[in-house]
Every structure is written in C-alpha cells, then in structure tokens.
Amino acid sequence: MDYDLSAIVTPYVTDYIREKTTHKNKLLLELEEYAKENKVPIAEPETARLVSVLTKLVRPKKILEVGSAIGYSAIIMSEGLACDGKIITLEYDPETVKIACKNVERAGLSDTITVVEADAKDYLSYIDDDESFDMIFLDGPKAHYLFMLDDAVRLLKKGGLLVSDNILFKGMTADDGHFARRKVTIITRLREYIDALMAHPQLETSILSQGDGVTLSVKTVSNKERFGG
Numbered sequence: 001m002d003y004d005l006s007a008i009v010t011p012y013v014t015d016y017i018r019e020k021t022t023h024k025n026k027l028l029l030e031l032e033e034y035a036k037e038n039k040v041p042i043a044e045p046e047t048a049r050l051v052s053v054l055t056k057l058v059r060p061k062k063i064l065e066v067g068s069a070i071g072y073s074a075i076i077m078s079e080g081l082a083c084d085g086k087i088i089t090l091e092y093d094p095e096t097v098k099i100a101c102k103n104v105e106r107a108g109l110s111d112t113i114t115v116v117e118a119d120a121k122d123y124l125s126y127i128d129d130d131e132s133f134d135m136i137f138l139d140g141p142k143a144h145y146l147f148m149l150d151d152a153v154r155l156l157k158k159g160g161l162l163v164s165d166n167i168l169f170k171g172m173t174a175d176d177g178h179f180a181r182r183k184v185t186i187i188t189r190l191r192e193y194i195d196a197l198m199a200h201p202q203l204e205t206s207i208l209s210q211g212d213g214v215t216l217s218v219k220t221v222s223n224k225e226r227f228g229g
C-alpha cells in the first residue's frame with residue numbers, strides 16, 4: 001500500500017479545507033507564521049477551528065490544556081469561555097512558557113489564561129477532584145496520553161469534553177505496515193490510548209480523521225456513579 005505521510009485524508013481535500021479555514025485575527029496569524037518559521041508544532045488550522053467551534057458549543061467555565069506551546073490554541077479557546085471562564089495550560093519547556101506568557105499578555109488575556117510550567121503528568125495527579133474542568137484539551141506528549149487518562153477523566157465534570165489531538169499520528173496509528181521503527185513506542189502507546197478511550201466505562205468517544213486525528217470524548221458517567229461514595 002502507498003502512503004502519503006503528510007496527511008490522513010487525501011491531500012487535495014486537506015488543501016481545500018485549509019483554503020476555506022482562514023481567519024483575520026492578526027495575532028493568531030502572526031503566531032501561525034512564527035510557528036511555521038520556528039518549527040513549533042501547533043494545532044493544524046482545521047483542528048484549531050474544530051476546537052474553537054467545540055469550545056463555543058460547550059461554553060466551558062474551566063478548561064485544562066496539556067501542551068501550551070506558544071499559546072496559540074489557548075488563545076483560540078478563550079473566545080468560547082463562559083463569562084469569567086478560565087484556562088489553565090501546561091507546558092514543561094521554560095523558554096516556551098515565556099513565549100506563551102508573552103503572547104497571552106499581548107492578547108490581553110493574562111487574567112483568563114494561566115500558563116503553568118510543569119510536567120503535565122505530575123501536575124494532573126496533584127490537582128484535587130473538586131478542581132473539575134468542563135473541557136480538557138490533550139495536545140502534549142503523545143506517548144504519555146495513556147498515563148494521563150485516569151487523571152483527565154477524574155478531573156472532567158460529567159458532561160465534560162475531552163479532546164485529544166494527533167491520535168492518528170499521520171496515519172501510522174492505523175496500520176501495522178506503516179510506521180518508522182523509531183516511532184514504535186509512540187504508535188504503540190497511541191493505539192493503547194485509543195483502545196482505553198473506546199473501552200472506558202465513563203466515556204463515549206468518537207475518532208475523527210481530522211487534521212492529525214482527533215478524538216472527542218464526552219464523560220457520560222460521573223466518578224460517583226462509577227465508584228460510589
């Protein structure tokens with residue numbers, strides 16, 4: 001089988017979708033340009049738009065993001081927050097944290113978005129249950145999603161939305177004959193993550209071949225309904 005490593009869907013379809021998915025926000029355009037020039041991995045335009053639309057549907061009071069990079073997706077999600085809503089976004093690279101903070105400040109969102117310098121897996125495990133979130137966007141270390149899932153579900157409110165990006169990893173997750181050997185760990189973990197999402201007793205999940213692959217999981221069963229207490 002021949003593969004195009006640059007896209008999950010046919011490239012001309014992706015091109016068409018991207019051509020249509022434009023916006024006029026100057027700062028976001030600048031961040032997209034910066035990301036391109038400096039090879040910073042930010043959400044693909046169509047995924048960024050999906051996340052933007054979802055946020056506006058959910059109208060979350062609290063969002064948790066894993067993987068801030070330069071603050072691009074956090075700034076996009078802020079538009080959909082409920083009144084006085086807040087975003088906590090986690091980033092472990094200190095230099096990237098500085099850039100994200102600067103961009104959040106430039107967007108006038110310092111009171112809304114908190115960029116926390118932390119390893120997401122550790123940070124999640126320290127947050128108390130009552131710090132629950134209406135939406136969680138996992139867009140950090142792909143090989144660690146699996147190990148963050150229990151905490152992500154624990155911290156999500158019933159009815160809340162968990163969005164996980166890059167789960168198809170340029171299509172490699174979906175086919176045994178199609179991945180570079182050096183990617184074996186990440187692909188294996190992503191497959192296990194998808195299996196865990198699909199089998200999770202508290203989630204209902206849809207897998208989208210959007211951008212680099214996105215899962216949308218709604219929490220249908222609360223922690224109390226599952227565990228009692």
Ligand SMILES: C[S@@+](CC[C@H](N)C(=O)[O-])C[C@H]1O[C@@H](n2cnc3c(N)ncnc32)[C@H](O)[C@@H]1O
Pocket residue numbers: 041042043066067068069070071072073074090091092093096118119120121139140141144
């Ligand atoms: C794909 S980028 C995030 C893009 C961003 N969400 C956007 O679309 O604008 C992933 C980010 O996760 C960060 N990261 C990787 N491992 C991490 C970890 N264990 N904890 C926190 N952040 C991590 C990387 O430094 C990188 O900036």
